[in-house]
Amino acid sequence: MAPVLTIVVANLKGGSTKTTTAAFVSHALAEAGLSVLAVDADGENESLLSWSEAGEWSIPVIGMPVTDLYRKLPGVVGDRYDAVVIDTPPMKERRGVVASAIRIATHVLVPMAPTGMEYARIPAIRELVDDAGALAADPPELAVVLTRTVSNAASTEVYRQMLTDDGVHVLGPTVGRLERFAQAFGLPITNAATTAYGDIAAELLGVTAQ
Ligand SMILES: Nc1ncnc2c1ncn2[C@@H]1O[C@H](COP(=O)(O)OP(=O)(O)OP(=O)(O)O)[C@@H](O)[C@H]1O
Ligand SMILES: [Mg+2]
Numbered sequence: 001m002a003p004v005l006t007i008v009v010a011n012l013k014g015g016s017t018k019t020t021t022a023a024f025v026s027h028a029l030a031e032a033g034l035s036v037l038a039v040d041a042d043g044e045n046e047s048l049l050s051w052s053e054a055g056e057w058s059i060p061v062i063g064m065p066v067t068d069l070y071r072k073l074p075g076v077v078g079d080r081y082d083a084v085v086i087d088t089p090p091m092k093e094r095r096g097v098v099a100s101a102i103r104i105a106t107h108v109l110v111p112m113a114p115t116g117m118e119y120a121r122i123p124a125i126r127e128l129v130d131d132a133g134a135l136a137a138d139p140p141e142l143a144v145v146l147t148r149t150v151s152n153a154a155s156t157e158v159y160r161q162m163l164t165d166d167g168v169h170v171l172g173p174t175v176g177r178l179e180r181f182a183q184a185f186g187l188p189i190t191n192a193a194t195t196a197y198g199d200i201a202a203e204l205l206g207v208t209a210q
């Protein structure tokens with residue numbers, strides 16, 4: 001059976017917490033009992049691959065920074081994994097790779113800080129998801145996750161409302177601007193399910209909070 005979830009983590013530009021999001025979501029899904037494969041499609045940086053090696057992850061991570069990823073990956077995944085999480089390079093630089101991943105995605109997860117600059121990138125992301133999704137057997141669902149939020153700041157709800165008004169699905173849980181995430185690179189990841197990423201994984205799995 002094909003994986004129940006194929007999550008492509010994507011954004012227009014670098015530094016938008018794609019890799020951190022891919023790392024924690026894949027661990028949260030694994031902690032929920034799923035068999036997870038993580039894919040590093042960012043050939044330039046290979047951040048997810050190097051993080052997994054330095055942090056001695058138990059989750060397998062493979063590198064596949066190619067524009068025919070949508071053709072290659074399913075053969076590698078086979079029926080061995082319940083979930084696949086794909087970290088991507090910035091869309092602006094490697095549009096072909098990101099578009100290819102989106103063709104096999106069930107979800108395109110877009111981490112976004114609640115700022116005007118990041119909000120301004122959303123139309124270009126939607127356009128790519130629409131274009132690439134049109135080539136997919138089953139078009140993916142685009143979901144924004146608000147990251148680097150500051151507790152009690154009005155911006156979180158302001159941008160959630162603006163996105164919702166634009167017809168963009170925003171996940172309920174938000175990821176705070178926290179040292180835990182800022183310093184996580186290169187380390188093992190434990191208890192991802194107890195962070196906001198656990199709630200995000202549950203929402204993507206369609207599990208309703210009790
Ligand atoms: N919730 C958070 N709070 C604070 N810092 C964070 C958070 N999430 C990620 N960071 C930090 O933000 C920086 C960018 O994150 P990350 O490398 O995940 O982004 P990226 O989109 O993958 O970037 P690139 O396109 O360069 O690969 C990193 O230094 C990371 O540690
Ligand atoms: Mg990255």
